[in-house]
Amino acid sequence: MRVVLATRNKKKVPEMRAILADAGVEAEVLSLDAFPDAPEVPETEPSFLGNALLKARAIAEHTGLPSVADDSGLSVDELRGMPGVLSARWAGRFGAGDQDRANLDLVLDQLADTPAERRGAEFVCAAVLVMPDGTEAVAEGVLRGRLLRERRGENGFGYDPVFVPEGESRTTAELSPEEKNAISHRGIAFRRLAQELADIL
Ligand SMILES: O=P(O)(O)OP(=O)(O)OP(=O)(O)OC[C@H]1O[C@@H](n2cnc3c(O)ncnc32)[C@H](O)[C@@H]1O
Numbered sequence: 001m002r003v004v005l006a007t008r009n010k011k012k013v014p015e016m017r018a019i020l021a022d023a024g025v026e027a028e029v030l031s032l033d034a035f036p037d038a039p040e041v042p043e044t045e046p047s048f049l050g051n052a053l054l055k056a057r058a059i060a061e062h063t064g065l066p067s068v069a070d071d072s073g074l075s076v077d078e079l080r081g082m083p084g085v086l087s088a089r090w091a092g093r094f095g096a097g098d099q100d101r102a103n104l105d106l107v108l109d110q111l112a113d114t115p116a117e118r119r120g121a122e123f124v125c126a127a128v129l130v131m132p133d134g135t136e137a138v139a140e141g142v143l144r145g146r147l148l149r150e151r152r153g154e155n156g157f158g159y160d161p162v163f164v165p166e167g168e169s170r171t172t173a174e175l176s177p178e179e180k181n182a183i184s185h186r187g188i189a190f191r192r193l194a195q196e197l198a199d200i201l
């Protein structure tokens with residue numbers, strides 16, 4: 001059985017592949033590189049789940065294959081849950097290389113006067129599977145933590161360099177890919193999805 005990962009984020013692809021493989025999903029996992037004509041899907045929904053479904057449904061329809069997507073983001077306590085579903089483009093639209101840096105700079109700036117005890121945040125992930133016949137499975141994962149004032153670590157992507165998970169002293173950019181997947185919002189969501197995936201596939 002073949003499955004397509006409905007994401008344009010090159011850093012998510014290896015995370016999703018590793019998590020699904022570890023969860024015992026025995027499918028051939030394709031990325032959108034295999035489908036150059038796949039549509040760009042605007043993320044117009046107000047929830048992670050809604051946007052994940054938009055992406056996976058569009059790609060399942062285009063490819064005729066089971067499609068897996070996630071919509072994820074950082075929810076900052078002091079910002080009343082933002083950037084949330086706007087995490088990927090929080091600082092506006094930048095070039096590929098600069099987008100993550102601009103987003104993270106803006107959040108750090110917004111929290112410049114926020115003391116340590118109010119720097120709580122969480123990564124949230126909605127993971128979905130959409131079958132070509134319309135069957136769907138969904139799961140969510142959350143990772144609580146706090147935000148540093150400066151970047152640490154080279155791994156991961158997005159807001160990882162300033163995010164320290166609860167019970168950790170390192171940022172998620174200082175964790176190995178395996179360590180991050182073991183605790184991450186994406187890891188939790190996709191492991192929850194994996195059982196349903198195995199049943200449906
Ligand atoms: O929509 P796709 O094509 O999957 O790619 P994307 O990067 O736009 O992905 P999202 O719409 O789900 O937005 C997620 C953003 O949230 C942030 N984010 C999500 N998961 C993260 C993680 O594990 N570590 C750090 N930042 C993360 C990061 O800024 C992402 O760009």
Ligand SMILES: [Mg+2]
Nearest residue numbers: 008043071088
């Ligand atoms: Mg996106």
